[in-house]
Amino acid sequence: MTFLAKPKLHHPTLPKNKLGFTRRDYEGKVSTLCAGCGHDSISAALIQAFWELDIQPHRVAKMSGIGCSSKTPDYFLGQSHGFNTVHGRMPSVLTGANLANRDLIYLGVSGDGDSASIGLGQFAHVMRRGVNMTYILENNGVYGLTKGQFSATADKGSKAKKGSINADSAIDTVSLALLMGATFVARSFSGDKHQLVPLVKAAIAHQGAAFIDVISPCVAFNNHAGSTKSYEYIREHNEAVNRLDFWPTREAITVDYSAGGVIEVPTHDGSILKLRKLHEDYDPSDKINASAMIASAAVKGEVLTGLLYVAPDAEDLHAHLNTYETAFNTLGEKELCPGSAMLEKINAGLR
Amino acid sequence: MQPTDIRNPDYFHKVVDCQWACPAHTPVPEYIRLIAAGRYSDAYLVNWKSNVFPGILGRTCDRPCEPACRRGRVEEAQQAKPEPVAICRLKRVTADYKDDDDVKKRIAAGKKTKSNGKKIVCIGAGPASLTVARDLAPLGYEVTVFDQDPRAGGMIWSQIPRFRLPLEVIDEEVNYILDLGVSFKQRKITSMKEVMKEGYDAIFVGSGAPRGRDLDIPGRKEGAKNIHIGIDWLSSVSFGHTTKIGKRVIVLGGGNTAMDCCRTSKRIGGEDVKVIVRSGFDEMKASPWEKEDAQHEGIPIMNFLVPKSFITQGGKLTGMTFEKVKAVYDDKGKRSLVSTGEPDQAFECDDVLVAVGQENSFPWIEKDCGIEFDKWGLPVLDKATFQASVPNVFFGGDSAFGPKNIIWAVAHGHDAAVSIDKLLNSEDLKLRPAPGVTLVSQKMGIHEWSYDNEIAGDARYKVPWADIKATLKNVKMEVELGFDVATAWKEAQRCLNCDVQTVFTDKLCIECDACVDICPMDCISFVPNAEEEVLRKNLNAPATNLTQDLYVSGPLKTMRVMAKDEDVCLHCGLCAERCPTGAWDMQKFLAEMTYAGDGCRNHQNQKKKAA
Ligand SMILES: Cc1cc2nc3c(=O)[nH]c(=O)nc-3n(C[C@H](O)[C@H](O)[C@H](O)COP(=O)(O)OP(=O)(O)OC[C@H]3O[C@@H](n4cnc5c(N)ncnc54)[C@H](O)[C@@H]3O)c2cc1C
Ligand SMILES: Cc1ncc(C[n+]2csc(CCOP(=O)(O)OP(=O)(O)O)c2C)c(N)n1
Ligand code: SF4
Ligand code: SF4
Ligand code: SF4
Ligand SMILES: [Mg+2]
Numbered sequence: 036m037t038f039l040a041k042p043k044l045h046h047p048t049l050p051k052n053k054l055g056f057t058r059r060d061y062e063g064k065v066s067t068l069c070a071g072c073g074h075d076s077i078s079a080a081l082i083q084a085f086w087e088l089d090i091q092p093h094r095v096a097k098m099s100g101i102g103c104s105s106k107t108p109d110y111f112l113g114q115s116h117g118f119n120t121v122h123g124r125m126p127s128v129l130t131g132a133n134l135a136n137r138d139l140i141y142l143g144v145s146g147d148g149d150s151a152s153i154g155l156g157q158f159a160h161v162m163r164r165g166v167n168m169t170y171i172l173e174n175n176g177v178y179g180l181t182k183g184q185f186s187a188t189a190d191k192g193s194k195a196k197k198g199s200i201n202a203d204s205a206i207d208t209v210s211l212a213l214l215m216g217a218t219f220v221a222r223s224f225s226g227d228k229h230q231l232v233p234l235v236k237a238a239i240a241h242q243g244a245a246f247i248d249v250i251s252p253c254v255a256f257n258n259h260a261g262s263t264k265s266y267e268y269i270r271e272h273n274e275a276v277n278r279l280d281f282w283p284t285r286e287a288i289t290v291d292y293s294a295g296g297v298i299e300v301p302t303h304d305g306s307i308l309k310l311r312k313l314h315e316d317y318d319p320s321d322k323i324n325a326s327a328m329i330a331s332a333a334v335k336g337e338v339l340t341g342l343l344y345v346a347p348d349a350e351d352l353h354a355h356l357n358t359y360e361t362a363f364n365t366l367g368e369k370e371l372c373p374g375s376a377m378l379e380k381i382n383a384g385l386r
Numbered sequence: 387m388q389p390t391d392i393r394n395p396d397y398f399h400k401v402v403d404c405q406w407a408c409p410a411h412t413p414v415p416e417y418i419r420l421i422a423a424g425r426y427s428d429a430y431l432v433n434w435k436s437n438v439f440p441g442i443l444g445r446t447c448d449r450p451c452e453p454a455c456r457r458g459r460v461e462e463a464q465q466a467k468p469e470p471v472a473i474c475r476l477k478r479v480t481a482d483y484k485d486d487d488d489v490k491k492r493i494a495a496g497k498k499t500k501s502n503g504k505k506i507v508c509i510g511a512g513p514a515s516l517t518v519a520r521d522l523a524p525l526g527y528e529v530t531v532f533d534q535d536p537r538a539g540g541m542i543w544s545q546i547p548r549f550r551l552p553l554e555v556i557d558e559e560v561n562y563i564l565d566l567g568v569s570f571k572q573r574k575i576t577s578m579k580e581v582m583k584e585g586y587d588a589i590f591v592g593s594g595a596p597r598g599r600d601l602d603i604p605g606r607k608e609g610a611k612n613i614h615i616g617i618d619w620l621s622s623v624s625f626g627h628t629t630k631i632g633k634r635v636i637v638l639g640g641g642n643t644a645m646d647c648c649r650t651s652k653r654i655g656g657e658d659v660k661v662i663v664r665s666g667f668d669e670m671k672a673s674p675w676e677k678e679d680a681q682h683e684g685i686p687i688m689n690f691l692v693p694k695s696f697i698t699q700g701g702k703l704t705g706m707t708f709e710k711v712k713a714v715y716d717d718k719g720k721r722s723l724v725s726t727g728e729p730d731q732a733f734e735c736d737d738v739l740v741a742v743g744q745e746n747s748f749p750w751i752e753k754d755c756g757i758e759f760d761k762w763g764l765p766v767l768d769k770a771t772f773q774a775s776v777p778n779v780f781f782g783g784d785s786a787f788g789p790k791n792i793i794w795a796v797a798h799g800h801d802a803a804v805s806i807d808k809l810l811n812s813e814d815l816k817l818r819p820a821p822g823v824t825l826v827s828q829k830m831g832i833h834e835w836s837y838d839n840e841i842a843g844d845a846r847y848k849v850p851w852a853d854i855k856a857t858l859k860n861v862k863m864e865v866e867l868g869f870d871v872a873t874a875w876k877e878a879q880r881c882l883n884c885d886v887q888t889v890f891t892d893k894l895c896i897e898c899d900a901c902v903d904i905c906p907m908d909c910i911s912f913v914p915n916a917e918e919e920v921l922r923k924n925l926n927a928p929a930t931n932l933t934q935d936l937y938v939s940g941p942l943k944t945m946r947v948m949a950k951d952e953d954v955c956l957h958c959g960l961c962a963e964r965c966p967t968g969a970w971d972m973q974k975f976l977a978e979m980t981y982a983g984d985g986c987r988n989h990q991n992q993k994k995k996a997a
Binding site: 075266 | 463464899927928930965966
């Protein structure tokens with residue numbers, strides 16, 4: 036058995052972005068996940084989003100925990116920085132890295148086991164601290180890597196491949212992120228790149244804690260009848276509240292929008308989020324209403340997807356703490372070690 | 387679009403671009419894989435079955451397969467010079483490295499010792515006739531081939547210069563055929579009626595297009611001694627009658643004959659040899675590689691010069707004058723050559739070779755023998771069966787539709803042989819069975835295929851040449867040396883195995899996008915169905931090559947369809963490796979062309995008998 040590297044050859048008309056890179060330049064090593072794993076599609080969506088945003092790969096730091104999902108950073112953005120942490124500890128490592136160097140673009144990649152089981156505490160805190168990052172949770176309802184035990188996001192009553200029924204309540208990571216203070220919250224599906232790619236782009240542009248829960252079927256252990264995280268189940272129960280179009284600048288908007296049903300969400304960096312409403316009464320800037328809608332959809336057995344909440348006036352951890360702007364790695368020894376006189380001064384201030 | 391009907395034998399055949407483009411439909415990737423496996427004799431016989439002259443064609447074929455080869459399109463925008471697989475020169479590899487005794491034995495095994503009592507005559511011993519003979523003799527037909535020349539081979543032997551095609555190669559492959567029990571006799575046919583009276587069950591005319599066009603301009607008569615018709619002159623060199631030419635030679639014409647004339651001149655005394663052509667360089671009929679070869683030997687090609695007169699002094703040719711022209715295109719894109727108004731240009735020379743075209747000529751076929759000719763002097767034929775207006779007379783090769791090339795002559799020969807076999811079995815010639823096709827899965831395990839699906843990134847390898855100083859001194863010394871075994875293997879790796887098809891089963895697809903994500907060439911899309919024109923624009927990569935089909939599935943669970951643009955698929959199998967349900971499979975397609983013999987017959991006559 037061999038895994039062939041994807042041939043370097045590409046379509047003759049494959050376009051280049053502003054940096055002169057093709058989409059293929061944003062790929063990583065060949066995936067070792069199971070054929071048909073939803074996680075691979077998410078990697079493809081991330082590749083597309085970073086390529087479309089003309090982001091230089093070396094400006095990105097990919098952080099992940101443990102799990103099939105957490106392995107994926109190896110399979111995209113091969114030229115970027117990365118850190119594979121211990122299980123469930125990605126948020127704290129990401130937070131530390133972000134504090135030390137705010138110039139990089141932080142991408143957290145995790146699984147439902149990694150985030151909602153072992154890492155639940157870390158998940159909650161990284162959201163409430165408002166770390167500027169894009170947190171992707173590749174949610175398949177199981178521990179894929181350890182052969183398919185239910186994770187904490189598995190719906191109560193859903194059936195395992197071998198037949199056992201999940202008796203525990205599910206943690207809804209989207210509701211939790213909202214509650215914890217994430218300022219950009221979305222849900223999507225690995226099988227719908229038209230929805231996912233613009234969401235990822237908007238999340239990257241968002242200057243605060245951006246969270247996307249991406250339902251991502253595990254073909255090996257959770258894609259059978261009775262599962263609520265299978266391709267078929269999600270396709271049947273997917274309720275998109277809106278369609279997002281992301282425009283890096285106002286000039287770039289090329290689509291003609293008919294007047295009704297489009298909302299424009301302002302952002303800090305001048306990029307434009309245009310939302311085509313699919314649900315009349317869904318307003319993604321109203322957090323309380325968003326929480327209520329998510330909860331009532333869940334009761335109906337619907338999986339609400341789209342941009343669920345975005346706070347236009349988001350702030351991040353650095354703003355909260357009023358930190359020094361320059362990245363540590365560009366500061367000199369003098370700035371980093373200001374000497375005993377300064378230490379004395381600080382200590383005196385604390386007495 | 388309607389779902390693609392992959393049961394139509396042409397659908398996957400077209401995907402094998404080279405095989406589809408080859409007039410004889412040689413299964414190219416099949417023999418290339420055999421070369422890579424070191425099975426040269428098997429690779430040779432795959433060729434021999436389809437194109438009859440692998441060693442000859444491996445040096446001289448017009449190679450319509452190469453411009454069609456997918457590799458050239460795939461390398462576009464990523465290789466400095468995108469190039470097809472060296473299909474033709476790999477064919478030569480099979481001839482060079484085969485086990486001669488083994489091949490000879492295996493070919494001889496097809497020889498029939500018992501006659502079926504039917505007699506066939508072939509007039510002319512070129513590739514068309516020899517193919518008819520090769521296909522029919524093993525079935526028990528008694529085949530006699532007549533040629534005015536003492537050896538069989540036709541223009542392969544009389545025209546193509548030895549420095550491109552050594553005599554031994556011709557002899558070997560012609561003898562494989564004659565040794566099947568075909569009788570060859572030197573005889574110039576002067577009357578068709580006479581042949582018709584000799585009691586043959588069928589007559590095949592493979593007499594070629596033997597007349598070289600002349601150039602009737604002032605000075606032609608006066609300079610006649612040093613003005614030669616290209617093809618007559620070339621055969622005279624081949625036969626050893628002509629061994630010298632003047633120091634300064636002008637070759638007129640832009641086709642392959644002109645290229646052979648100039649390169650031959652350079653070898654037998656010509657020092658200042660130039661080719662002068664009416665048209666522009668790109669419109670010349672000669673293949674690009676033949677032009678390159680001529681230029682490589684220091685022969686200038688001069689374009690947009692129309693011959694005006696031969697200059698003679700005291701009855702001896704001294705030069706030629708030409709009118710300078712330019713190409714002008716009308717709004718329909720039709721080209722005409724008009725004078726530039728500049729003064730005529732004159733070139734001195736000792737000899738001129740006129741290679742401005744070939745014509746058919748059948749002075750030996752009596753007007754009242756029943757065979758009809760059209761206003762261009764070509765026989766009136768059924769385009770599929772090659773049958774003339776006299777039912778048991780068939781034409782093929784250059785004599786059928788005008789001068790073409792060897793591989794077309796072979797293809798005609800196969801088809802005419804089928805017609806003859808059907809005719810003599812009282813069958814309807816027009817009911818011709820489609821090629822038999824098989825599709826066999828290549829899957830052996832997870833990530834394991836019975837073909838090598840790794841894609842080589844190498845650029846095309848060049849065939850090495852003998853030292854130019856030596857080859858220019860000897861008209862019989864072969865210029866190309868052929869690939870060595872190691873280079874042949876590397877060149878074989880460039881082939882994409884286009885016959886290993888991507889076969890899609892819509893019922894199995896769960897639309898997980900895995901194939902879309904992995905496909906390096908963005909061939910696969912899941913899209914709402916639409917008319918072909920719309921669909922071609924809506925794919926992940928636009929499908930702009932209209933000669934390449936879209937493979938479209940039936941509706942999937944989301945009511946979208948899978949649409950695959952066949953154009954630049956690498957046949958790497960990654961889609962199938964990544965598919966969790968086996969909806970994609972890699973299956974080897976093999977088209978078994980219909981040849982004379984049992985396979986070509988519908989047995990209508992037997993049914994009739996039974997009824
Ligand atoms: C200079 C030159 C170079 C060429 N190079 C190439 C090349 O590199 N590659 C390629 O594919 N093609 C090439 N061709 C074309 C190719 O040779 C012909 O297309 C091909 O040989 C045609 O085959 P055929 O069987 O129709 O007849 P031919 O090969 O033309 O054979 C016809 C035979 O019939 C015989 N004949 C004719 N009339 C009579 C008669 N009345 N009685 C008895 N015998 C008769 C002739 O003597 C001749 O031997 C070249 C042609 C020329 C002129
Ligand atoms: C500290 C620790 N505990 C347990 C494990 C075993 N373990 C490996 S991956 C995994 C679950 C991963 O689940 P998830 O994050 O959902 O990833 P998936 O494989 O489903 O994508 C577990 C429990 C571990 N590696 N480390
Ligand atoms: S076990 Fe499940 S989650 Fe892991 S790679 Fe396989 S399909 Fe994906
Ligand atoms: S790549 Fe190989 S199989 Fe494909 S067209 Fe070229 S020679 Fe034929
Ligand atoms: S074989 Fe499959 S993956 Fe490979 S290029 Fe063709 S369609 Fe794409
Ligand atoms: Mg999981």
